[in-house]
Amino acid sequence: xxxxxxxxxxxxxxxxxxxxxxxxxxxxxxxxxxxxxxxxxxxxxxxxxxxxxxxxxxxxxxxxxxxxxxxxxxxxxxxxxxxxxxxxxxxxxxxxxxxxxxxxxxxxxxxxxxxxxxxxxxxxxxxxxxxxxxxxxxxxxxxxxxxxxxxxxxxxxxxxxxxxxxxxxxxxxxxxxxxxxxxxxxxxxxxxxxxxxxxxxxxxxxxxxxxxxxxxxxxxxxxxxxxxxxxxxxxxxxxxxxxxxxxxxxxxxxxxxxxxxxxxxxxxxxxxxxxxxxxxxxxxxxxxxxxxxxxxxxxxxxxxxxxxxxxxxxxxxxxxxxxxxxxxxxxxxxxxxxxxxxxxxxxxxxxxxxxxxxxxxxxxxxxxxxxxxxxxxxxxxxxxxxxxxxxxxxxxxxxxxxxxxxxxxxxxxxxxxxxxxxxxxxxxxxxxxxxxxxxxxxxxxxxxxxxxxxxxxxxxxxxxxxxxxxxxxxxxxxxxxxxxxxxxxxxxxxxxxxxxxxxxxxxxxxxxxxxxxxxxxxxxxxxxxxxxxxxxxxxxxxxxxxxxxxxxxxxxxxxxxxxxxxxxxxxxxxxxxxxxxxxxxxxxxxxxxxxxxxxxxxxxxxxxxxxxxxxxxxxxxxxxxxxxxxxxxxxxxxxxxxxxxxxxxxxxxxxxxx
Numbered sequence: 001x002x003x004x005x006x007x008x009x010x011x012x013x014x015x016x017x018x019x020x021x022x023x024x025x026x027x028x029x030x031x032x033x034x035x036x037x038x039x040x041x042x043x044x045x046x047x048x049x050x051x052x053x054x055x056x057x058x059x060x061x062x063x064x065x066x067x068x069x070x071x072x073x074x075x076x077x078x079x080x081x082x083x084x085x086x087x088x089x090x091x092x093x094x095x096x097x098x099x100x101x102x103x104x105x106x107x108x109x110x111x112x113x114x115x116x117x118x119x120x121x122x123x124x125x126x127x128x129x130x131x132x133x134x135x136x137x138x139x140x141x142x143x144x145x146x147x148x149x150x151x152x153x154x155x156x157x158x159x160x161x162x163x164x165x166x167x168x169x170x171x172x173x174x175x176x177x178x179x180x181x182x183x184x185x186x187x188x189x190x191x192x193x194x195x196x197x198x199x200x201x202x203x204x205x206x207x208x209x210x211x212x213x214x215x216x217x218x219x220x221x222x223x224x225x226x227x228x229x230x231x232x233x234x235x236x237x238x239x240x241x242x243x244x245x246x247x248x249x250x251x252x253x254x255x256x257x258x259x260x261x262x263x264x265x266x267x268x269x270x271x272x273x274x275x276x277x278x279x280x281x282x283x284x285x286x287x288x289x290x291x292x293x294x295x296x297x298x299x300x301x302x303x304x305x306x307x308x309x310x311x312x313x314x315x316x317x318x319x320x321x322x323x324x325x326x327x328x329x330x331x332x333x334x335x336x337x338x339x340x341x342x343x344x345x346x347x348x349x350x351x352x353x354x355x356x357x358x359x360x361x362x363x364x365x366x367x368x369x370x371x372x373x374x375x376x377x378x379x380x381x382x383x384x385x386x387x388x389x390x391x392x393x394x395x396x397x398x399x400x401x402x403x404x405x406x407x408x409x410x411x412x413x414x415x416x417x418x419x420x421x422x423x424x425x426x427x428x429x430x431x432x433x434x435x436x437x438x439x440x441x442x443x444x445x446x447x448x449x450x451x452x453x454x455x456x457x458x459x460x461x462x463x464x465x466x467x468x469x470x471x472x473x474x475x476x477x478x479x480x481x482x483x484x485x486x487x488x489x490x491x492x493x494x495x496x497x498x499x500x501x502x503x504x505x506x507x508x509x510x511x512x513x514x515x516x517x518x519x520x521x522x523x524x525x526x527x528x529x530x531x532x533x534x535x536x537x538x539x540x541x542x543x544x545x546x547x548x549x550x551x552x553x554x555x556x557x558x559x560x561x562x563x564x565x566x567x568x569x570x571x572x573x574x575x576x577x578x579x580x581x582x583x584x585x586x587x588x589x590x591x592x593x594x595x596x597x598x599x600x601x602x603x604x605x606x607x608x609x610x611x612x613x614x615x616x617x618x619x620x621x622x623x624x625x626x627x628x629x630x631x632x633x634x635x636x637x638x639x640x641x642x643x644x645x646x647x648x649x650x651x652x653x654x655x656x657x658x
Contacts, residue, residue, distance in 0.1 A: 013068060017066045017069040021094065022092055024097040024100055025097075025100065028050075028090065038105055042108070042137060043113075048083060049622050051084050051622075053077065053078060053086035053087055053088055054076060058214050060213025061213075076090075077214050093154070094150050099147060105143070113132035115128070123171060126215075127175050145183040145184055148180040148217065152176055155169070156169060156212075164211060165212055169213075172212060340367055340526070343521075346362065347359065348361055348596055349596040361522055362522065364523055368541045386544075387544075388540045388544035389543070392543040399494055406647045421433055422454045423454055423457060425458075428457050428458070430455055434455040466572070466573065466654055469574055469575070470511070472514045472577045474547055476548055476549060488616065494642070494643050496512060496527065498646075499650070500538065509569070510530070514527060515552075516547075517551065520586065527542055550585060551578065553582040557576065557603075560604075561600070561603060565607050574610065579616050601632070612628070613627070614636065614642075614649060618637075
């Protein structure tokens with residue numbers, strides 16, 4: 001009863017004291033695409049993602065109702081660091097919905113012009129960014145003028161403030177009025193002129209002072225926390241706990257964090273060790289009650305209440321989950337694939353030094369060999385006694401209908417004629433060729449006309465000249481469940497099986513490789529090479545793939561680029577099948593992993609290849625467009641349809657290549 005009354009009282013007093021305009025609220029997810037496009041069009045870093053900001057402490061005067069409700073002390077303000085443009089998940093600070101939407105667009109423009117590394121301070125940095133944004137985004141000047149006027153009307157009255165808060169608020173309002181003057185008199189704007197600071201500007205850091213109310217038109221420049229070795233692989237580590245994992249949508253809020261030292265075993269007045277130690281006849285077990293491995297369903301709510309999350313390492317550098325993951329990540333030599341050769345050195349892009357580091361990692365080729373062949377017993381690779389052979393036989397029965405349908409579609413693709421254009425005779429008029437011919441004739445007045453202009457097109461059969469290399473991500477994250485009935489790795493197996501049967505029918509040369517990584521070692525699982533046939537042995541290797549380790553995608557793309565560059569075909573397609581971001585244990589995550597992958601994709605295109613990524617990661621639109629371009633990737637919304645969707649994409653891509 002007390003909880004019931006408390007919940008309703010909290011809801012009542014919270015709504016009564018709420019000063020936002022809920023009926024005019026705009027959600028970030030509704031304008032995220034527009035914000036991303038505007039940010040990058042204004043010169044913002046292509047690898048900076050747009051995410052929802054977490055709440056933090058803010059200042060400003062509060063009414064008595066807000067004090068009773070405990071409201072007005074925290075708010076989600078816009079921040080920018082080298083990796084993320086964090087914006088409020090909802091904007092309802094202005095009375096009109098159009099103004100709240102314009103506020104999102106202005107923050108994107110302001111973020112594109114904010115120099116986070118200049119060290120000019122929060123006030124001076126935002127005023128300088130405002131002037132640059134008004135110069136580069138001339139179409140936003142009228143909207144910005146309306147936003148400033150609405151913001152000034154809602155700033156705290158100066159008569160209610162004292163001391164430093166009064167000086168800061170007066171400077172903020174003077175700066176807003178100065179920027180309003182810039183927006184209303186654009187002829188006086190000059191982006192090249194030196195910026196003059198307002199008189200008596202108080203000293204501030206990069207963050208907004210806690211003594212004043214939020215300035216919703218400005219951002220905070222935040223330095224990203226330094227990465228540490230061994231901190232990567234979070235996405236793959238989650239699948240290694242030994243329990244079935246499901247692909248749940250992550251909490252996308254951007255929260256502030258700092259590194260601290262672990263002091264869980266330094267509580268001098270509490271005897272954790274002696275009070276919670278149990279003896280048995282087998283071994284001594286130490287139980288630390290200060291840590292809890294159980295899932296906390298309210299963890300996200302608790303994180304929202306923290307201004308800064310403190311992250312500490314265990315004394316041995318590992319948590320319980322990481323120790324279990326370490327054991328599961330390293331299979332025994334008997335269960336692992338057989339290495340082939342000494343490995344191939346590969347370069348890697350260092351985004352900090354902005355250069356390609358040679359021999360930064362190594363690609364180790366691996367080949368699955370059935371247990372009978374390993375032991376030297378009778379039977380060849382592909383013999384039917386192993387678990388992989390039984391899995392391949394089960395796949396053949398289960399996917400017979402799907403494989404037949406896709407195979408027929410690919411056979412029709414092989415038999416389909418193609419259009420040959422720019423001919424003096426043909427079946428239909430080629431409008432593009434006709435327009436070009438008319439332009440050339442207009443530019444060559446006085447010269448004799450051609451009796452048979454090349455403006456016709458006809459269909460004819462021709463030899464296909466296309467090679468495809470498929471890279472399948474086999475990292476530990478593929479052990480998660482994509483659907484309630486199947487894991488990601490199961491869907492990858494089915495897709496490779498159906499795709500291989502279809503490509504074998506069309507006759508295009510193809511190669512299938514699986515990849516995973518551990519630190520700077522790229523593990524390349526050879527499923528089918530170009531010079532091998534698609535037979536029972538190849539299908540058994542498909543059935544034998546298993547998840548493990550991490551995703552060094554840039555190295556995998558470079559290895560695939562080298563393999564495809566050796567092919568003589570005119571069109572060469574590099575198809576990547578993945579389920580998440582690039583990551584590894586040695587800081588190969590966040591910006592470093594994304595930058596390396598982006599440069600690997602650019603190198604593939606410079607080698608006249610066509611890289612294309614297929615993913616089932618529902619958050620892929622936050623990073624894949626920056627890696628592969630808008631037309632270089634595809635998201636499969638229904639993972640269970642991965643095999644069919646992959647085949648349809650191949651048909652479309654090869655049709656474009658012709």
